[in-house]
Amino acid sequence: MRDLARDVRGLFRKQQTTQEASSPERIVRVGCPAHNCGGRCLLLAHIQDRPSGPVITRLSADDRPDTLTDPQLRACVRGRAYLRRQYHPDRLKYPMKRVGERGEGKFERISWDEALDTVAAEMQRVQQEYGNSALFAPVGSGSASQLNGSQTIERLLNLFGGSLDSYNGYSWDAIEAATPTVYGTMYSGNHRMDWLNAKYILMWGWNPAEMRDGTNSDFFVKLARQNGARVVCIDPRHTLSAASLADEWLPIRPGTDVAMMSAMAFVMINEKLFDAEFVERCCVGFDESQMPVGAQHAESYEDYILGYRDGTPKTPTWAESITSVPRETIIRIAREYATTKPSILYQGYGMQRRAYGEQVVRAGCVLAAITGNVGVPGGWAGGLGLQSQEDPYWNLFPVGENPCKAAISVFLWTEAVLRGREMRAEDGVTGVEQLDNNIKLVYSVASNVLVNQHANINRTARILRDESLVEFIVVQDNFLTPTGRFADILLPACTQFETWGLEDGWKYGNQVILMPKLVEPLGESKSDYRICAELAERLDLGEAYTEGRDERGWVEWVLDRYREERFAEIPSLDEFEASNVGVYTEPEAKPGIAFADFCRDPQAHPLGTPSGKIEIFSKQLYDLNQSDDIPPVPKYIQEWESPFGAEAAKYPLQAMGHHSMGRVHSTHDNVDWLREAFPQRAFINELDAQARGISDGDEVRVFNDRGATVLPCRVTNRMLPGVLNIPEGAWWTPDEDGVDRRGSINVLTSERWTPFAFGTAQHTIMVQVERVDE
Amino acid sequence: MNKQYTFYFDSSSCSGCKTCQMACKDKHDLRVGLLWRRVYEVTGGGWEQRGAAWISNVFAYNVSLACNHCQQPICAEVCPTGAMHKRGDGIVLIDPQKCVGCRYCSWACPYGAPQYDAEIGKMTKCDLCADNLDQGLPPACVAACPLRALDFGERAELEVKYGTGPEPGQRGLEGVYPLPEPHLTEPALMLTPHKNTVQADDGSACIGNREEVGTE
Numbered sequence: 004m005r006d007l008a009r010d011v012r013g014l015f016r017k018q019q020t021t022q023e024a025s026s027p028e029r030i031v032r033v034g035c036p037a038h039n040c041g042g043r044c045l046l047l048a049h050i051q052d053r054p055s056g057p058v059i060t061r062l063s064a065d066d067r068p069d070t071l072t073d074p075q076l077r078a079c080v081r082g083r084a085y086l087r088r089q090y091h092p093d094r095l096k097y098p099m100k101r102v103g104e105r106g107e108g109k110f111e112r113i114s115w116d117e118a119l120d121t122v123a124a125e126m127q128r129v130q131q132e133y134g135n136s137a138l139f140a141p142v143g144s145g146s147a148s149q150l151n152g153s154q155t156i157e158r159l160l161n162l163f164g165g166s167l168d169s170y171n172g173y174s175w176d177a178i179e180a181a182t183p184t185v186y187g188t189m190y191s192g193n194h195r196m197d198w199l200n201a202k203y204i205l206m207w208g209w210n211p212a213e214m215r216d217g218t219n220s221d222f223f224v225k226l227a228r229q230n231g232a233r234v235v236c237i238d239p240r241h242t243l244s245a246a247s248l249a250d251e252w253l254p255i256r257p258g259t260d261v262a263m264m265s266a267m268a269f270v271m272i273n274e275k276l277f278d279a280e281f282v283e284r285c286c287v288g289f290d291e292s293q294m295p296v297g298a299q300h301a302e303s304y305e306d307y308i309l310g311y312r313d314g315t316p317k318t319p320t321w322a323e324s325i326t327s328v329p330r331e332t333i334i335r336i337a338r339e340y341a342t343t344k345p346s347i348l349y350q351g352y353g354m355q356r357r358a359y360g361e362q363v364v365r366a367g368c369v370l371a372a373i374t375g376n377v378g379v380p381g382g383w384a385g386g387l388g389l390q391s392q393e394d395p396y397w398n399l400f401p402v403g404e405n406p407c408k409a410a411i412s413v414f415l416w417t418e419a420v421l422r423g424r425e426m427r428a429e430d431g432v433t434g435v436e437q438l439d440n441n442i443k444l445v446y447s448v449a450s451n452v453l454v455n456q457h458a459n460i461n462r463t464a465r466i467l468r469d470e471s472l473v474e475f476i477v478v479q480d481n482f483l484t485p486t487g488r489f490a491d492i493l494l495p496a497c498t499q500f501e502t503w504g505l506e507d508g509w510k511y512g513n514q515v516i517l518m519p520k521l522v523e524p525l526g527e528s529k530s531d532y533r534i535c536a537e538l539a540e541r542l543d544l545g546e547a548y549t550e551g552r553d554e555r556g557w558v559e560w561v562l563d564r565y566r567e568e569r570f571a572e573i574p575s576l577d578e579f580e581a582s583n584v585g586v587y588t589e590p591e592a593k594p595g596i597a598f599a600d601f602c603r604d605p606q607a608h609p610l611g612t613p614s615g616k617i618e619i620f621s622k623q624l625y626d627l628n629q630s631d632d633i634p635p636v637p638k639y640i641q642e643w644e645s646p647f648g649a650e651a652a653k654y655p656l657q658a659m660g661h662h663s664m665g666r667v668h669s670t671h672d673n674v675d676w677l678r679e680a681f682p683q684r685a686f687i688n689e690l691d692a693q694a695r696g697i698s699d700g701d702e703v704r705v706f707n708d709r710g711a712t713v714l715p716c717r718v719t720n721r722m723l724p725g726v727l728n729i730p731e732g733a734w735w736t737p738d739e740d741g742v743d744r745r746g747s748i749n750v751l752t753s754e755r756w757t758p759f760a761f762g763t764a765q766h767t768i769m770v771q772v773e774r775v776d777e
Numbered sequence: 778m779n780k781q782y783t784f785y786f787d788s789s790s791c792s793g794c795k796t797c798q799m800a801c802k803d804k805h806d807l808r809v810g811l812l813w814r815r816v817y818e819v820t821g822g823g824w825e826q827r828g829a830a831w832i833s834n835v836f837a838y839n840v841s842l843a844c845n846h847c848q849q850p851i852c853a854e855v856c857p858t859g860a861m862h863k864r865g866d867g868i869v870l871i872d873p874q875k876c877v878g879c880r881y882c883s884w885a886c887p888y889g890a891p892q893y894d895a896e897i898g899k900m901t902k903c904d905l906c907a908d909n910l911d912q913g914l915p916p917a918c919v920a921a922c923p924l925r926a927l928d929f930g931e932r933a934e935l936e937v938k939y940g941t942g943p944e945p946g947q948r949g950l951e952g953v954y955p956l957p958e959p960h961l962t963e964p965a966l967m968l969t970p971h972k973n974t975v976q977a978d979d980g981s982a983c984i985g986n987r988e989e990v991g992t993e
Contacts (some may be wrong), residue, residue, distance in 0.1 A: 061803050064920040077923045083799040212792035212924075222924055227789050241820075246837040246971075247792035247924065254833055329830040664794050676802055679809045680989065681794045690824060700988070719985060720835045724824055 026051050032585025034516035036499040037152075037506040039144030039174075040667040041215030043395075043514065045585050046085075048500070048521050057522050059086060059500065065585075071226075072196070072590035076218050076514070080664055084676045088498070093482055095495035095671060096526025105476070106468045108488040115527065115537070118492050122218035122446075123490075123541035125475040130164065132464060135407050136293060137443035138166035142173065142413045143450025145480065145670050148504025148518050149400040149561055150532040150554040151496065153448040156479070157402040159535045160446070162544045165407035167423075167442060168434065170757030172413055173456060174258035175352060175387060176762020177360030182386030184621045185368040186598070187611025192388030193380070194594035195220065195511040198227045200381030206236045206365065208260065208351030212243040214662045217511035222246045223424075233343065235336065237263075238351075239685070240661060240728055241721035253336070254723040256646070257657050258357050258767060259326040261639040263333055264366040266322030268308045271373060277341065285605050286372055286518035288620020288636060295614060295622045304369065304619045304636040316638075325647075326641065341374045345381030349388070353661070358642040358767040361759045365621075365637035372617045378602025378632070381593075391597065395507040399561045400532075412761035413452070416442065417463055417754060420472050431761030441472070448479045448531055449496065451669040453486040458752040458765045460735050460743070461710045464489070479534060482673060485735040485747075487532035496531050497524035499738075503554040505561050508613065513589040515565055517579050520554070530554055599713035624759070632758040643755065644769045646725060654707050654769035656691065660731030660748040663722040669732040672745075683746040684717040686728040692718040695773060702775040704742075705729065707768065710750030712743040713775055727772055782905055783850065783965040784919075785928040785935050786841055788953070789972065792924060793818055793839035800921035801843070804906060811892050813903040814843040814918050815990045817955055821975060821982030825914035832890035837985065838971035840955065841927065843870060843918065844890035845964030852882035852891055860900070861891075867965060868905045876900050887957035888964070890992075904930070935967050952976035955984055 025398070028049045045065040050057050062085060067073040068403055098118035104107030129137050140160055143153030160166040171179070182189050195217065198204070206225060208576045211220040225248060228234050236242065236249035237260070245252040255263060271277040290305040302312045310316035319330035319337075326333075340346055350367040354360065368385040376382035411419050412431040419426060419686055423441035426432050447453050453476070457463050466472055467489045478490035487493055504518035508621040524530070529537075539548035554562060559576040566573045573579075573587050600608040608616030613622055625635035632640065644650055648658060665681030666672050685703055697703060699718040705727065722728055729748040736745040743750045752765040793816050801807070801814040822835035846869045853861040853869060860875035861882050871891070876899040882891040883900065891902045906916035914920075919927045928935065950959040950968055954975045959966075975982040984990070 061806070063804070064800065066914075066920070069925075077796070077921060079923055080794055080796045080799045082795055083803055083921060086803060212794060219923070221792065225924055227970060239839055241835055243792040243794060246839065247790050252833075252835070254831060254835075324829040327829060327831045329827065329832055675809050676799060679812075680798060682988065688824070717985075719820065720823055720833075721820060721985070722824075723833075723839060724831060 007524060014116055024052065031519060031521060032583055033500070033521060034504065034506045034518040034585070035078040036085060036367070037504070038667040038670045039147065040079070040081065041509055042079060042218040043076065043506050043509040043512075043516060044082055044218050045516060046078055046082060056461055058522055059089065062086060063148040063254070067584075067586075069563070070590070072592070073588050074219050074222065076516070076586065078681060079215065081667060081671050081677065083397050084671070084674050087674045087676050088671060091482070093675060094525050094528070095480065095482060095493065096528060097495060098527070099493040102493050104468070105470055105491065106464055106489045108483070118494060119538050119541055119744075122477050122492055123538055125444060126163065126542065133440050133443050135164040135441040136167050136409050136438065138446070139416065139419070139442045139444070140166060140446045140448065141416055141450050141452045142169065143448050143452065144172070145449035145451060146496070146499060146531065147398060148499045148506055149469060150400060150502050150504055150530050150557055151499050152398070152531060153450055154398050154400050154402050155531040156448045158400070159539055159544070159548055161162065161403040161405050162539065162547050163542060165405045167401055167409055167414035167419065167438070167440070168405045168410035169416070170410055171760065171762050173452065173763050175355075176300055176412070176414065176760040177355035177757050178350070178352060178364045178387045180760035180762065181355070181361040181364035182368065183611070184624060185365055185372075185612070185618055186384065186386060189387040190389045190391040191368070191384040191386040191597050192390045193383060193596050194390050194591065195223050196591045196594035197380055197596060198223050198347065201227055201229050201232045201345055201347045201383070202381065203235045203339060204232050205346070205348045206234060206244060206338060206351075207348055208238055208354040209349045210238065210242040210244045210661070213249055213664050215509070218510045219250060220511065223677045228620035233339070235339075239659060239723045239726045242661070243664070253328055256325070256327045256723065257659055258642045258645065258704040259639065259727060261362045261366045261637060262317070262322045262757060263328055264363070264370055265317035265639055266319045266333045267337035267340065267370060268304070268373065269317045270319065270334050271341050272305060272308060274338070276338065277373040279664065281375040281377075281602075282373055285377070285602060286617040286619050287614045288618060289373065294620065296618070298622055298625050298635070301625055301635060304558065307636050307638060340370070344374075344376070345379050346374070346376055347381070347383035348376070348385055349383060350385055353659070353766060356763050356766045358644070358755070358757065358764045359632060359640045360757045360762065360764060361633065362637045362640060368617075368618050368638055369459055372619065377617065378596060378598040380596055390511065391595065395509060397507070399564050400557060405706040409438055410434045410757065411438070414756050414763045415761060417457065417466055431756070443473060444475045445473050446477045447486055451484045451486045452477050453478070454489060455485040455669045455735050455747065455749060456732070458749055458754040458763065459709050460747065460749045461741065462754060479531060486670065489650050494534055495526065495528035496534065497528040501525065501528070502530035502532070503558045504699060505558050513570070513591065515562070515570065515573060515587045517585055519580055532557070611740055629758065637683065642767045644753070644767050646769070650769050654771050656725060656770050656772060657771040658705065658726045658727045658729060658748065658751060658768045660729050663730035663732065666730070666732045669734060672732060672734045683730065683733050685714055685746065686717050686719050686722050688722045688724045689718050689720055689727065690724045691727070691772070692716070697772070697774045703772050704775050705751065705770050705772045707751050707770045710743065710749050712746055712748070714743070714746035716746070727770060778869065780865065781932050781965050782846060782910070782929060783867075783932040783935055783967060784843065784845065785930070785939055785967045787926040787969040788840055788974065789969050790924050791816070791839040791841055791926045794923060795929055796921045796923055797841050797918035800917040801903070804917035808896070809899060809950065811894060813890075813892070813901070814841060816841045816963055817990055818983050818986040819954060819975070819982050836973035840953070842888060845888055845904070845962070845966040846905060848965060849918035851885045855881045855885040857881060864907070865900050868907050868910075868912070870901055870904055870907065871902060873899055887961055890935040910928050924991065932965065932967070939967060954978055954982060
């Protein structure tokens, strides 16, 4: 196969002799392509202008001064490998139509006219036959640069009369739903600069070195530590963050974090280490004296912790038997967290992508509250932790209003394919009483959710193969992904380097990063925006869709919004482009503290909760009358697949799928340099491996009733015994027997959703592993 | 005293993210199999069960390593053609016109720095991004590190910046597994060890990612 990357870069390693390859380079500062990576960074693209057009020959790092208030936005390993993606030989270069069975992956080249005429005709057919609510565009996070990404199809579908809407998105489902039940908002974060004021940081299931959580977040933990903070990492896996940022690592059994948190509360109550004054002034539901009207006699948090009603005090010994964390360690951590003030308990998001994921969110917030770490510099309220005022916009490209009011939690999209017309509020449907359609047409842009990233791939594939269910599937992407294999029409999107774009800081930071078009789209590929605009023309929506703007015109429009709403001083696009600085920033001045006003004067500045206070007990949840799985105070609930359940006899290992540095979910999985750096492995504890006769490097088969995957293993002491780890996002590659050969963990995961958020619980799975002797 | 460019590496805060390795591969367009800079994951400790509890003393640290541009470059000593040579500023370079790809240097180097490129039949290795230095720019790996754990400069400058004493944060290379004893080649490398650094290959730790750092 031709190596495009090598072709464009001339001869190997700068030993360039041709005239073309040795022509001078110019440097363009450009936003690192925006994926769902947790960062937003700056690159210097080295560009050669050749007779055949400009090519990017290499990338280098942000070269602005590196200061505390305006740190360099250094791209991670994935951004630095980007040219292997940009010039990958497998890039889609022209439209194609399916010629084999759906899902078989056989396609034939067609013209843009044929492709778009077909798509337009199918959209109109489904609209006429079923109505707009039978159209669906799944969440797509594979591209997010305003003019590339799933927002482009959203705008078109909204102009077309709407489509089945969705909320949630495989990342933050439970934490988005649960944080407001405590605080009345998702904006529960202090500004990141304030981490430097902390004396103690619990990185609880939080792994900023690998999942980023904002460019430079790991670096700020390093700085906090240099400033004197003690950092403890609680995680089933000895993560890259544990190795580089933590003073101590505490392994914990997945899905049991609430048990440890509850035992910490037990210690704090028992030893009177909690902040009684703060609890009395700012919280409700801590004990029987604080119960809301209408629930005066319900179980308070203290009742639960001390076991007054259920007869089980949540002691460290009780928690040890569940979490596998030694009781004396739980006691010590409880004391350290409660007394080393101010302190941060930063909750990662993996814990809430589990059965009852809402509980761990609420439990973490409660610990922050009862230790008085809310509303103070150096503290942290927990929960989602977005920063008020400085939260990024992510996307400003206007998608418009969806005329269809019906919405599902996106994680339930296969349900809406199978039984949409039966779905009501108890299935998470909002906007209408009951759906009036099953999903009949799927338009997937920059998304691998359709197959690879959704739970239970073998089930999803069965559903999608049945052409009587979803009747038409369009997939628009850079590569033939596992989702693309199920397309009826496959449309080639260009990369973000091949069109105009704009991105802002990820979660932390006041930045707007420009993404000028660097090179021409490969082959016949076009921006997602351009494809949708050409489709809009066929639907008589051309002018309405484009408003006369091209990609650059929309970037200018977006920049104007930033100027109006957030950064008055931001330059015009012409000036921004001409300056070639790449990024507009407003250095961090005085870090904001979430809930500071409320904590100073709760009466004058009430929270957005029904009580106006921090709701340790939620009357709103109490009224759901579903206390077994949505209790009004946070509780440890044994998961539906658990090492303590009957299923463990057959499938004794918990499986987790961490975010590999080598991928952004499924993006980059085909990049050779990243596969070299982070080869896909099943990580198995040495004791579990020994018990099964497995040695490091062996091919292993990981399986449960839902499926199986075969991949090489890494025997390591960096996993808790009883827990197996397959980094999520590898591209599903079934062999002739349907067994995945790439280590795609979603052949093992379950489509069951969390009770309150209707969110993903994909991390809750039990498996078995065996050596493959072939 | 001659100029001697030196790498500084802070093992205590290296996560093993390999951005340095990737920046190097991009800068020099290194195909799969060539790792002029690579990151060793060192891991040790184990597990003990006490009732339901697991007690662990597991640890891990990372060592990012390129060519150390040694003051006694054994690669140059063994090179039969004179291709391997040390520049006035201390950078050890390969003259591709003279290199015959005999691999003596790769056998002699205790750090695995010179790597054979079968495609061109010659040895290759880290050149400290000499072209960058000539333009007053840092090496690609140093500029890339998200945790600011890599630096470079003249040794005297780095000693002012990071110290020379025996305490953590100021130590040299003695007993940092998996590095060889520094007296062999006098590497131009300063290193702040991780708190869990093991001193030698005594079985208390091992390289956990051998297939990721292996070279052809």
